[in-house]
Amino acid sequence: MQTIQSSRQPPLTVVSEVPRLAAMRVLIADDHDLVREALAAFLKTEGVIEVLTVPTLDEALRVADESGSFDLVLLDYNMPGMNGLDGLPRMIAANDRRPVAILSGTASRALAEQAIQAGAAGFVPKTMSSRSMVSAVRFMAAGEIYAPYSFMQKADNGTGTLSQRETDVLRGLCEGKSNKEIARDLDLQEVTIKLHVKTLSRKLNARNRTHAAMIAREMNLI
Amino acid sequence: MQTIQSSRQPPLTVVSEVPRLAAMRVLIADDHDLVREALAAFLKTEGVIEVLTVPTLDEALRVADESGSFDLVLLDYNMPGMNGLDGLPRMIAANDRRPVAILSGTASRALAEQAIQAGAAGFVPKTMSSRSMVSAVRFMAAGEIYAPYSFMQKADNGTGTLSQRETDVLRGLCEGKSNKEIARDLDLQEVTIKLHVKTLSRKLNARNRTHAAMIAREMNLI
DNA sequence: GAGAAACCTATACGAAAGAATAGGCCGCTA
DNA sequence: TAGCGGCCTATTCTTTCGTATAGGTTTCTC
Secondary structure, eight states: EEEEEEETGGGGHHHSSSSTOOEEEEEEEEOOHHHHHHHHHHHHTOOOOOEEEEEHHHHHHHHHHHOOSSSSSEESSSTTTTTTTTTTHHHHTTTTTTEEEESSSSHHHHHHHHHHHOOSSEEEESSHHHHHHHHHHHHHTOOOOEEHHHHSOOOOOTTTTOHHHHHHHHHHHHHOHHHHHHHHHHOOOHHHHHHHHHHHHHTTTTTSSSHHHHHHHHTOOO | OOOEEOTTOOOOHHHHOTTOOOOOOEEEEEEOOHHHHHHHHHHHHTTTOEEEEEESSSHHHHHHHHHHOOSSEEEEEESSTTTTHHHHHHHHTTTTTTHHHHEEOHHHHHHHHHHHHTTEEEEEETTSHHHHHHHHHHHHEEEEEEEEEEHHHSOOOTTTOOOOHHHHHHHHHHTTTHHEEEEHHHOOOOOHHHHHHHHHHHTTTTTTTHHHHHHHHHTTOO
């Protein structure tokens, strides 16, 4: 799996630029015991001196608060306390604005973009091999932005073409709201919502609002 | 984490009944590289001689077909080819009706019950510690049925109270179908579907079909 | 300044969903 | 056997959704 990165560094010289035996402090927050233990084990064999693991966001925040900031924090996207990407800015603050990356089981380009937009140091799908993952960790700890090349290349399923309003309306849909309610919330007319529902349904290839909501859920667009 | 098992064996004598150093053959199918490698590593240190890992259901079926059946197959629920629990019976057949268990990132009682109902040898959430997981594997390979005790104890959120028909209708909802379409699929009248939609929405605490579908998705009831 | 694109509104109509009420069928159990 | 619960149907009605057509504004770009 190749990597894509910010333009600050030339792509092929990454590994050599990061000191191989630097004493890194990494915090892993994931509610899956197995993932935590595996990642910690791999990182330790790769020269990351200190690896702490916690099962929830709250504990991650607490640990960062008590024991000082980390060179990198890995946050599982689906995890108690995260609530989507809401937990990300809190963790970044708790880590003194040093790198915090999102770890996720479901690889979605939309989610990756959102995460990085929200200030994440990167996006790491769990489908990655452990070797690649160790490289990614090293990379992000050095201050670079990481995202797997493969699915950043994926053709847009019309996903990225959702406008701001359409996204707002879609959020309402996913909460099971009626057009009228969404209109009230967004301070718009009901007809306008109908319009957005129609266009976003077309873009998502959905046959109706319910289908659109499910697809959005599936693609992590909410 | 405690375990619950079928009544064939007394609960507390499990481990001693399973030969500790038996040469077990285990197949792990999971699209998360990290999970695969971690599980394989732990099992190997615990005396499971042969551990094969594959990233998709199709490869799992092929391997079982070519290299003979396994003492236990672990199938990730969210994995290419699985399509819900559809892949389970196929894997069971391919494994000569020997134990096949479901591995899942999201721990849901409903899903666990469904899996075991569908013939799974057990249900293993990834939130389990690796030690417990190794025990579970050993347990299931011996022919017992395993499910974590903790969330089999969880109070039913009205979840279990969904009738068969309501579940059928809910599935249709989640696919974005109209009442008419669902009626045709189930060979019923449209009014009947409306009835079921209303009652299942009430049970799920949803305000309409879209909301019901989202809740179902959230709770892995589909 | 023309054009494109996102955005908002209006009117109108048929289709679908949702709610209420009423009844019949079956299987289980007190 | 009477009652209960799941299941299916019917009728009627209101609300909501979905679609179409036809405008309008702003903002950005060529």
